[in-house]
Amino acid sequence: MRTISGTGFGSWWKQQQLHRRRSGLSLGGTVIRFVLLLIIALFFGLPLLWLVLAPTKNEDQLYNLGSISFGSWGRIGEAWDHLLGFNNAAILSWITNSIFYTLSSVILSVIIVVPVGYVLATMRFPGRGLILTLTLITMIVPASALVLPLFLELSLVGLVDTPWAVILPAAFFPFGVYLAFIYYASSLPTDLLSAAKVDGCNEWQLFQQIALPLAVPLLGLLAFLSFNANWNNFFLPFVMLNQDTMYNLPVGLATLAANTPALHPAFAQTDSPMIKGDLALVGLIMSIPVALVFIFAQRFIVSGSLAGSVKE
């Protein structure tokens, strides 16, 4: 028994040494690398763990039970009740608003972005260069720089304080146009297009029967990026929306936090029972769908789907 486990360990160790030498790491380098990666893992992992555990703890347990510890399942239900108690269950509207705003913007942006990317990549027409340049510029100038003039512009046409004030600007997705353009420019076989044209396909048929079916990975990437940006959007809805029943989750969470006596003693006279664990529950409700999408989407990003967009 002892000898078997001994050789098992020995051969494992030998294999590790072989791997190590293949990566050019010295033994000291291996140890330093491992320790650094572990410290970084704590930096990213501990707050996540804390956030997951916080809704199970009441205020007293948060301070005294140890930061990484479990309270009780029942506390989660209590936290949810506290949240429902805020402004006639405003949280339910925030959740539906978040889903509605995000889905609308994602669907609109993808529908709008793919055809433009396609024509920019496959056709030469007057104004093409201008569209490309404006797209690159608006892609780099962050949208938040324009939020204030956008507010004034939308208030001129009476859209402020309507869902459209959030959905429409968020459907403008120049980075998506750029990705679609690069995708079609590098992956659409031009011979196939020419052949289809000889066979009498018109431009719409070309797009619908050849370009669109080829774009499935592109659609996934676009939807992921757009979903992520819009689900967490704060500045735009914060400026555009006044009624708290119209907020999305990020603005709602900021409102909750500002009305929580535990965080903001200026409101201590209010009788809100909101405590820190309740806020953590909202944070979790916001983060869990994105985390699931993230774990799924990581494959796309690491496999270099984005590589096309930044290649030489």
Added chain:
Amino acid sequence: MEKSAKFTGVTKPDEVTRPRKKIIRYLSAYLFSLPYLVLLLAFGVGPAIYALIISFTSYKEGQPQYFAAGLSNYSKAVSDFRFGSAIGNIAQFLIISIPVGIFGVIIIALLLHARQGWYTDFLRTLYFVPGAVAGPTAILLAIFMFDPRLSPFAPLLKAFGYQTISDVAKLQNLPVMITLIGFFSGAGGWIAIFYGALQGVSKELLEAALIDGCSALQLAIRIKLPMIYRYVVFMLILTFAGNIQLFAEPLILNDISSGNTIAGPTYSPNMLSYFLAFNEGNFGTAAVISLLMVLVGLLGAFIIIYGTKFYDTDATAAS
């Protein structure tokens, strides 16, 4: 497209109909682009032009008097005592957040890539997932993580001499605090992108260098780093353009840091612009500051487009 035009142009009848076909092609190109062009005008170009107009406009009892202000909004912005400190604050934040972000991401990606094993995939995912905790959630979580009485990092905070959250949440600590928040939720995405780029470095090249006696460190600095240089430039510009827009973090930190409004309402240029517009009704001066932010972003855009030849649009476009 030239090629295909020639190809279809072999027979005579096609040759005759070519101009008409060209018009139809242009027309379909514009039809395909139309919805996007509307959004581009409404939400990209429009607000920028509108900001320019408002910057010359004065407001009397909420009614705009277009071009009545001349340059007074500009002089008001520059002479506003909060303007200088907002610029100073944002500069301080950029000086800390950009190098930390760029070097942090490069180092972590290279460390992960130095040797692939069972735990590297797991760690990469662990670094990536906090990206899901973004915006107000990340800021709220940060307030708890910086509180020595709540935080799992309490021993570290106490080693720095901090006993309560009010010891930590001070004006001079803000740039570092916001940098850490940004790194927590933003770094993972870039690490994944850099890691993906490193996967593209040729295996033969790396093996040859190892045989020549390169250490892992030399491999990382001499071979891998130059290979992902373009991604670093890409991240640098986007991080700069994004970080200069600082708004939500100081605003929410003000609201939730135990009643100390640590940042104040005009900490960053974007906050000052918002405050001028909605608290003082001074849209003209607010527009001047918005324009300034757009200009800085434009500068970044032009550096990318013309300076680094980063987007060589016509080289990649099918022709």
